[in-house]
Amino acid sequence: EAGVAQSPRYKIIEKRQSVAFWCNPISGHATLYWYQQILGQGPKLLIQFQNNGVVDDSQLPKDRFSAERLKGVDSTLKIQPAKLEDSAVYLCASSFMLNKNIQYFGAGTRLSVL
Amino acid sequence: GESVGLHLPTLSVQEGDNSIINCAYSNSASDYFIWYKQESGKGPQFIIDIRSNMDKRQGQRVTVLLNKTVKHLSLQIAATQPGDSAVYFCAERGGNEKLTFGTGTRLTIIP
Incomplete structure (x- = not known):
């Protein structure tokens, strides 16, 4: 079974530029999560989807971050404009059902904002 | 759990010995x-889980212990191997159904 796929693996941008990350969850997984992991810390949930609907985006900085999962499968996370403090690894995870199953993580996208 | 920034707690264990990694949860x-x-360079990988109505759960070479009285969780790894070197995170699911990750512990296996 293929795991959670994320791209790109690495991205370097200058502050005030925009960037987008892509995630393809495990086939059949209805729930998709985006996490931000700052160096030396545990992952922090940004947004959670159930199919194509947002379940929780309370920790998403909505003035600059946006995410969508239009067809209930793939998802994109966008930052516009980026700030220095956005430098982190952005992890995507998926689970079969909402909060009832183990979350499986992708390898993440490492973002450096200069 | 609280973040300690770049200063992850660390644990160094001799290869073949048992490791115990501790975690205090908040909710x-x-x-x-x-x-x-x-x-390094990978996403978190599931090891083992436990529900709050249990005190102990065993997997292959791993055991998780839960002490709800003092809100403490531990992960025991038996006969540690070089491949066990990694950062280990505990995570809790609270009343809001969200998964909250604690501060990780870096485990280093000494050959």
Whole structure:
């Protein structure tokens, strides 16, 4: 079974530029999560989807971050404009059902904002 | 759990010995706990989970212990191997159904 796929693996941008990350969850997984992991810390949930609907985006900085999962499968996370403090690894995870199953993580996208 | 920034707690263990990694969680309403292993350049990988109505759960070479009285979770790894070197995170699911990750512990296996 293929795991959670994320791209790109690495991205370097200058502050005030925009960037987008892509995630393809495990086939059949209805729930998709985006996490931000700052160096030396545990992952922090940004947004959670159930199919194509947002379940929780309370920790998403909505003035600059946006995410969508239009067809209930793939998802994109966008930052516009980026700030220095956005430098982190952005992890995507998926689970079969909402909060009832183990979350499986992708390898993440490492973002450096200069 | 609280973040300690770049200063991750560390644990060094001799190859073949047992490792015990501890975690204090914050929410007494949490009903589910998970341990994840994260190797360099990879996403967190599920190790073992436990529900709040249990005190202990065993897997292959791993055991998780839950003490709800003091809100403490531990992960025991038997006969540690070089491949066990990683950062280990505990995570709790609280009343809001969100998974909250604690401060990781870096485990280093000494050959």
